[in-house]
Amino acid sequence: MLSTLRIRHIGVIDDATLEFGPGFTALTGETGAGKTMIVTGLTMLLGGRLERGRLREASTVDGTLALAGHDELEAALDDLGAEEEDGEVLVVRRVTRDGRSRAQIGGAPVPIGTLARLVGTAVTVHGQSDQQRLRDPDAQREALDRFAREEIEPLLERHRELWRERSALTERLAELDDLLSERDRRATVLRETLERLEQADPQPGEDAALRSELERLGNAGELRAAANQAALALVADDDAPAAGPLLDVAAEALGRASRTDDSLAPLVERLEASRIELSDIAAELTRYAEDIDASPGRLEEANERLHELTVLIRDLAPVLSDPDVPVEDVTALLEASRGAAVDLDRYDGADQERAAAAEQLESTQAELDEAAAALTAARVAAARELSDAVQEELRHLEMPDAAIRVDVGEQSHRIHGRDAVAILLAPHPGADHLPVARAASGGELSRVMLALEVALSASRSDRTAAPVFVFDEIDAGIGGRAALAVGQRLARLAQHAQVIVVTHLPQVAAHAGTHLQIVKSSVDGSTSSTVETLDRAGRIGELARMLAGDTSDLALAHAEELLEEAGTVASGAQASAGTRR
Template identity: 80%
Template sequence: MLSTLRIRHIGVIDDAMLDFGPGFTALTGETGAGKTMIVTGLTMLLGERLDRGRTRGSSTVDGTLSLVGHTELAAALDELGAEEEDGEVLVVRRVTRDGRSRAQIGGVPVPIGTLARLVGTAVTVHGQSDQQRLRDPEAQRDALDRFAHTEVGPLLARHREIWRERSVLSERLAELDELLSERDRRGAALRQALERLEQSDPIEGEDEDLRSEIERLANAEELRGAAGQAALALVGDDDGPAAAPLLALAAESLGRAARTDTTLEPLVERLDAVRIELSDVAAEISRYADSIDGSPSRIEEANERLHELTLLVRDLGAMLPGPDGPAEDITALLATSRTAAIALDRYEGAEEERAGTLGRLEALEAELSETAAALTAARLTAASALSAAVQEELRHLEMPDADIRVEVAAQSHRSHGCDAVAILLAPHPGADHLPVGQAASGGELSRVMLALEVALSSSRNDRSAAPVFVFDEIDAGIGGRAALAVGQRLARLARHAQVIVVTHLPQVAAHAGTHLQIVKSSTDGTTSSTVEHLDKPARIRELARMLAGDDASDLALAHAEELLDEARAVAIADDAPQAARR
């Protein structure tokens, strides 16, 4: 439900606050008073643009929307982080003269598309050229499905679930076919490459280690000689001085002095540590010299292994490419081989998975066809019931000779089934049934749209989440008894929804539970409008003005009061059967 609407600086409206009732609210006023601006403000909350000619500096619309019963909308706003207070959320739209637009829901800035999507789930605006429900095939099918939600809803949900699963499996089947095709192209080559790699059994960095070893072996004599000289310089022999004996001599001399002066003891300890370290270094140098194998057999063996690994990288690098291209060494080749092994594992399981996927798809196709057939049958039954319900409403709307038909025809299979829904109208006996947007005049189209809304709302099972319908001059092109009938059916629609109507006809306004008047005034050559909430005496005066153009005529006032009394009597009579059923 839309609780309040505040409009600032749109057209002739400077600042107006509208408090809507829960049922039927009528908006009336003289021509040019700004009634259209009210509808313009409402459409702004649905993301519509504002004509720059109606913008004065900065135009703003604030709407307070009740979330009671709108579970999905409330969940979406909660996910958005929107703030609510007492079950209501504030929706704000601001448009500047240079065309910039801002929107907020519950204090959270949102794109205009998000604003339209969220608010549009609760509010529907119908204008003289905006009966999309009667023109859009998708909307017509949706209307039929909502009319028979109890019967159609579970089938439609199941059909869409199967459709989604089938879509996912079809995509997976295409992926598996591509994988198996790739297996046929590359699988044997990958397997052969991995087998060759396994036979060679390289380890990471082995080629680099071999190059280092070959370089060392090629210079074995030189390296051994250098190591021997280094060891000799450290430990010496009987013919000459060396570091180790000299260091031992220094330690012994300093030790004797330390017995006299204890401050030298730390230096003695350091000399001992250096002597031990020097001894260890000399031992390692000796072992290094002994380890150098300069034999031709070892050099030949290392060269052969390096050649084998080089060929392996050259031959398999292109077959097992990595993200940066062919591998350039053994380490990179081993990394890409692991990826190839994973690919082979995928190939091995792809055929079995494909068989299972294909079997499931065949089962889904059968279930989908069965569900689509049941959905069509349910829609055909619902179409007959909706046709009868709308036909009955048209009889009440002074269109007894019009014949409405809700047609369900076959079309290509889609997520919603195999059905195309069209609402057809023969406006008088002998006329062909045509799409209602083509067959009906402006006044007839408005009444057909109203009949459809009443029928749909009457069929709703959940009354807690009442939608909001805004009708902009639905009574255009009609009068007399038809106008009375429209007022009565709007009042009936308002039992299950909030109805906001901009009207010129007193016969329509008289049936409203809440009556708002747009009042125009001029000061210093400037025209502006405000909105007034009318009590019963004020309503009688406004209805008299609408009837006769004069709110002071006793005859017009009497007629206006009579209209109100008759509307009240009709409402009481309509409520009596419902009260009895309760």
């Protein structure tokens, strides 16, 4: 439900606040007072565009929308970081003079597309040029599905599940076909490559270790000389000075002294440990010098193995790895080979998986066909009921000779089924049934649209999720009994929804529960408009103006009579609706 609407600086409206009732709200006013600007403001709030010609300065529209029933909007508040208060959310749209647009939901900035998606689905605006429900085949199908929601929704959801399952299976089959085609090209090459790799049996890091070894073997003479020199410096066999003998002298001297002063004992122990460590180092250096070229053929052997590994990387890397990921050593080659082994496993199981997927797809397609047939049967039955319901509403709207028909035809299979829904109208006996947007005149189109909305709303079982309908001069082109009938049916629609109507007919306005008047005033050659909520006396005066153009006693009496009659009809309709429920 739309609780309030504040419009600033749109057309002739400087600043106006509208408070809507929960049922039927009528907006009336003199020609040029700005009734259309109210609808323009509402359209802005729903994400619509504002024509530059209606901008005098920055224009702003604020609307307070009750969240009850608008599940998508309510669910989105947390994600948007928006705030609600007492079950209502403030929606703001601002357009600057240069055409830049800003929007907020619950204080959180949102793109205009998000505004249109979340708020635009909560409020439906119907004008003389935008009865999209009567023009768009998808919208007509969705209307039929809502009309018979209890029967159709479970079938539709089942169909959607099967459609998604079939789509996934079809996609998987295509992937498996590509895999099998790839297998024919790559599997043999991969197997031969992995066999060659297995025969060579490279170890992670082996090529790096060989390079280090070759560096060492290539400098064996220098390394041996260095090791021997270091060993001699530690423990010489002749009288040349060396660290070992000097350490022996120090240990012996300190040992004698420790017999006199036992506090030196720890130092003696450390010297003994150093003598042992020095002797071990000298022995290891001697062994290193003796072993560094113990195998004269090792240099050639290491060179041959490194060459083998280099050729292996050069030949196998293009087969095993992604061209964009260079393979520069044995470790990377072995890592790439693991991916190739996984690919081979996938190739080996692809035949069986494809056969299973094809069998499952065939089964799912059969289930999908059954689901589509059940959906069609439910829609055909619902179409008959909707046709009857709209036909009855048209009779009440002074179109008794018009024949409405809701056809369910066939189209290409899509996620919502195989059904193409079309609302057809024969405006008079003997006329062909044509798409209603082509068969009906402007006034007839408005009444057909109203009949459809009344039928759809009357079928709703969830009264808490009442939609909001805005009708912009739905009564254009009609008068007399037809105008009275339109007012009555709008009042009936308002039993299940919030209805906001811009009208110039007193027969329509009299049926409203809330009456707002757009009042035009001129000061110093400048025209502006405000909005007033009318009490009973104000309503009678406004209805008299609409009836006769003045507020004479006769016009006032006629207006009061019209208001009384509308109230009596509305009370009877509410009682009848309560009995049916």
